[in-house]
Amino acid sequence: MTDAVVLAALLGVAAGVALTVLLLLARRLARGTRDLGSDAEQATHRALHRASLAAPHLRGGLDAPEAARAVHHLRALLGSTAVALVGTEGVVAIDGSGDVSALTAVAERVAERVRDTGRRQVSAGADGDSGREAVGAPIVVAGEVVGVVVAFAAPVRAALVRAAVEVADWCAAQLELGELDASRAALAEAELRALRAQISPHFIYNALTAIASFVHTDPPRARELVLEFADFTRYSFRRQGEFTTLAEELRSIHSYLELERARFGERLQVTLRIAPETLATVIPFLSVQPIVENAVRHGLEPGERGGTIRIASRDDVTHTEITVEDDGVGMDPERLRALLTSVVDGAHVGVRNVDTRLRQLYGAEGGLVVETAMGAGTLVRMRIPKSQPRHDTDVDGR
Known part of the structure; x- marks a missing residue:
């Protein structure tokens, strides 16, 4: 076989391979076009x-x-x-x-x-x-x-x-x-203003009275309470954003409870069970604090013996679950249902406001879950989604 014949045979094989490759490419391109759908x-x-x-x-x-x-x-x-x-x-x-x-x-x-x-x-x-x-x-x-x-x-x-x-x-x-x-943004701001307006003048008067009572008997304690009062009011009336972290809200709650304990003394006990991994959870601003205030004001204060406030949080896979519980006087479940839907009763407006905001943000299933009965205390539970990219940006951008 001459060199020319061998070369011709090799060229024929190469041409066949090239044609096969082109056919395969054409088939893949056609399949890719079909995968993208019709025109x-x-x-x-x-x-x-x-x-x-x-x-x-x-x-x-x-x-x-x-x-x-x-x-x-x-x-x-x-x-x-x-x-x-x-x-x-x-x-x-x-x-x-x-x-x-x-x-x-x-x-x-x-x-x-x-x-x-x-x-x-x-x-x-x-x-x-x-x-x-x-x-x-x-x-x-x-x-x-x-x-x-x-x-x-x-x-x-x-x-x-x-x-x-x-x-x-x-x-x-x-x-x-x-x-x-x-x-919606204007409504959210109005709701926050409503919550701030619910910071009871009665509470402010009581807090200042409690501070004054320590001025002569325990000046260091009076100074501590003044700082707690300043921290509480600074957080409650801040202007930045609709969201905060659980850690920041708990710091404000600590200040509030220190002021109340100055008045209640040993009659007010507080226990915390906070999972560390939940502290960075982004929550609506003033969502836990009004629940704690409600527990003190309407759960424990009416009873002479006082009681205990239990605040807890846990990681629940896709959500952070936050609970506030008191062993106070409790209330009738039917009255609770009415106050969560009524615009007349102003006594529990903070709870109703929080429930409304949670439902607006997280859907109908995102509202508060409340368990209570007369003389059996009250348990309030909220579940906050752990993934909130847009709200994370709001918090970071303060």
């Missing part, structure tokens, strides 16, 4: 992805600096050559190709017509502002046109008109969600 499914995924990227930038309102960052994603959603987002104060931002000043002039003119009519408007661009057609769709919140989405194309087709209207409606939904978030 329609992939287009849906891309649209949802773009919408998720735009949404956070709209939550603060069209007048917020962040809103301008949404325009690029809106243009990708619409597939138009350019998109303008127009707010009450004028054009927020424009993304796309073309002369910016000309596009701005068209966008402002179209937006004005949309605001006047409250309906979508199509501009043929006959006056030569940009040489392109545009469609404007109103962003309506609470019955008022708060902005306009203007999409440019040459020409504007019916599909783009429909898409612009849908995108404008979606933008309106994001703005409404942003307003809802702001309302």
